[in-house]
Amino acid sequence: MEIAIIAHDGKKADMVQFLNKNMDILHQENIKIIATGTTGGKAEAAGIKVKKLLSGPLGGDAQIAARVAEGKCKMVLFFKDPMSSHPHEPDINMLIRICDVHNVPVATNEATAQLLLNAIAI
Template sequence: MTRLRIALIAHDSRKDAMVDWAFYNRETLADCTLWATSTTGTRVQKQVGLSVNMLRSGPLGGDAQIGAMIATSELDVVFFFWDQLTPQPHDVDIRTLLRLAVLYDVPIACNRRSADLLISSPLFNNLNYHHGPRSGHAEERPVGNA
């Protein structure tokens, strides 16, 4: 059975919001394969009771790991509650992750309201939609002056 593959990431000041959001959506998320940066994933696993595949902490390469998973079509959706007001030591990885999500046409929600809209969309659980052709996919764009 194919499941939706989701990444969960939250900066320190946004972790409570991520846990609250995951708790509210736990039934939907339980039917998905979840990946998360370590601290976020640990909190979601312990406080919400969901099974989460752990990656490294964001500053230790977790954001880069998720970016690589986007580039290799291993993720379908990203929920990234990030803090724009607090400087992050791994800002380059964050920007790369965001750029790759847009480049590879992977839906990404960066706050609670956009996450609510994304997860409540009728397209959210449609695997054909997520695994079908992506209009923004890098390999599908013309190269040069085409």
């Protein structure tokens, strides 16, 4: 199962903490992690094997949306920062819309991300 992780700059530290907390689930054999570029770098530094796509502002969110639309990515964990604005806001909204179009679970905050991961823990 391919899972995308994405975190805005203001939420990257929270994402790293979340990844560390959920290492057992994320290392399950059936799980593959993809990420936007900078988030992926942080995840790698935390010891997670991850396929890094472009950074968000350069099209990473759009790449993840494409994988959702193609049926490849089955879950999106997106730590959005509601307190800052982003030059690629249209891409962010597009990713969430594509998840809704294809009925793919998308968490936009940590509490929901935890519930989603708990649901796939073996």
